[in-house]
Amino acid sequence: AQSVTQLGSHVSVSEGALVLLRxxxxxxxxxxxxxxxxxxxxxxxxxxxxxTGATLVKGINGFEAEFKKxxxxxxxxxxxxxxxxxxxxxxxVSKPGYSTLTFGKGTMLLVSP
Amino acid sequence: xAGITQSPRYKITxxxxxxxxxxxxxxxxxxxxxxxxxxxxxxxxxxxxxxADITDKGEVPDGYVVSRSKTENFPLTLESATRSQTSVYFCxxxxxxxxxxxxFGPGTRLTVT
Numbered sequence: 001a002q003s004v005t006q007l008g009s010h011v012s013v014s015e016g017a018l019v020l021l022r023x024x025x026x027x028x029x030x031x032x033x034x035x036x037x038x039x040x041x042x043x044x045x046x047x048x049x050x051x052t053g054a055t056l057v058k059g060i061n062g063f064e065a066e067f068k069k070x071x072x073x074x075x076x077x078x079x080x081x082x083x084x085x086x087x088x089x090x091x092x093v094s095k096p097g098y099s100t101l102t103f104g105k106g107t108m109l110l111v112s113p
Numbered sequence: 114x115a116g117i118t119q120s121p122r123y124k125i126t127x128x129x130x131x132x133x134x135x136x137x138x139x140x141x142x143x144x145x146x147x148x149x150x151x152x153x154x155x156x157x158x159x160x161x162x163x164x165a166d167i168t169d170k171g172e173v174p175d176g177y178v179v180s181r182s183k184t185e186n187f188p189l190t191l192e193s194a195t196r197s198q199t200s201v202y203f204c205x206x207x208x209x210x211x212x213x214x215x216x217f218g219p220g221t222r223l224t225v226t
Contacts, residue, residue, distance in 0.1 A: 009153075032212045043117075043203055043217030044156075051212045090155060099144065099163060099210025100171065105155035 002027040002093045004104035012110040019063075019078040021107050023091035026072065033074040034092040034101065035065055044090060050074065061085070086111045116140070119204050119218040126194050127226055134189045134221050136204030144207045145187040146215060147171075147179065149200040156203065162187055163210065194225045 007022040025031060032051045036044040048059025055067040065076045074091060088108045092101040117138040126132045136145065147159040158171030160179040168179050176198060178190045187206075191198055201222050205215040 041219075043205075043219050044215075045217065046214045049212070049214065094211045096211065100146070100158055100161060101215065102158075103148075103156040105153065 002095050002102050004091050004093050006091050006104035006107050010108045013081045014112050016080050019081045021076040021089050023074045025093045032094040035076050036090045038088045081111050083111050117218040119221050123222050125224045129193050132191050136187045138206040142206035144210050146205040147189045148203045151200050196225050199225045
């Protein structure tokens, strides 16, 4: 079975600083990988995903993530944080041929002025 | 252009009562999913459906019942609510499973007293 570990339940950055949210996965085969964002009192929305091909994936709002098979990681980055990036971020994994996602426990991103 | 909606948005019920949470999508997506979100657990899959009249268990199905007689609707029923089912419930839909984006509803906050 696949699993996802997100390091840090809370990450605090200053506005303009680099954002780095960590995600490691466990899967017996190369997985599909996702990052979702949840703003307060809303459902989740997709930021970006990796299925096949280029390992550096660009998403919405300036976020990107790199699939590193050797490290079993899919960390999310953004060069410069905005106040509007404050939200909870979820990494998720799916195994090819399977219909469902397994989510990590989430990382709350706090952005200070 | 409603997308995916959930009702009610907030519900308070008593232990032992039956309660049904509704989910409706206007995209004719084949797949629909029910998750619960709890602090420290992230999102956990309760049930999912690949098409009308096809449903399958997820990670935490005990105490829940689903049905899908029409493609656009996927109600979740708690037959005899317990305090441990106090949670925020999210419905999602996608064109297919696995690698495809899931679109989330706004959630239902359920409190069982």
